[in-house]
Amino acid sequence: MNLIKFILFISVVLAIATISSCGVYSPYGAATSGAKTFSVSIFEATHPLVSATSALSISESLVDRVQRQSTLKLVSGEAELKFSGRVVDWLVQPINVQGDETASANRVTITVDVIYTNSLDESLSFQRKFNRFVDVPSSSDIFSIEDVIASEIGELLSLDIFNASLGNW
Numbered sequence: 001m002n003l004i005k006f007i008l009f010i011s012v013v014l015a016i017a018t019i020s021s022c023g024v025y026s027p028y029g030a031a032t033s034g035a036k037t038f039s040v041s042i043f044e045a046t047h048p049l050v051s052a053t054s055a056l057s058i059s060e061s062l063v064d065r066v067q068r069q070s071t072l073k074l075v076s077g078e079a080e081l082k083f084s085g086r087v088v089d090w091l092v093q094p095i096n097v098q099g100d101e102t103a104s105a106n107r108v109t110i111t112v113d114v115i116y117t118n119s120l121d122e123s124l125s126f127q128r129k130f131n132r133f134v135d136v137p138s139s140s141d142i143f144s145i146e147d148v149i150a151s152e153i154g155e156l157l158s159l160d161i162f163n164a165s166l167g168n169w
Helices: 002-021 052-069 146-167
Strands: 037-040 081-097 103-118 126-137
Touching: 037 052, 052 081, 052 103, 052 146, 081 126, 081 146, 103 146, 126 146
Parallel strands: 037 081
Antiparallel strands: 081 103, 103 126
């Protein structure tokens, strides 16, 4: 009988240790610090090559990512977790230069400067730059497919921003 009590005691201690060491997480693995709400301000397009629709697309990618990977509720007013930012760079560089000195592709890199505010735990708040790129065939007109590029890069950026803020890696 003592062996059964001992095993039960050890099981309870291990269960409590496991639960208490994990902090406050959502079922999706996001470290929400106990927050229930979040907001994302539309990113400001501060670079001359960035359109307002591209900045909006990046903002919407972040909203979608947080909604898909956490239990947080999107609010338009005051939220416990806040994201805001600016698109500060849109760089086009030739890559894969061939023998006749023409590029077979162009690399488009977008950089955003993000401010994340966690009102429940200020030590987790940050301001940080994130950048990602996609390669586009040189035969493509970059500005005619700007929305597609912004959408693809927005997905990549949203993952980086989510991991830095709520992934807490």
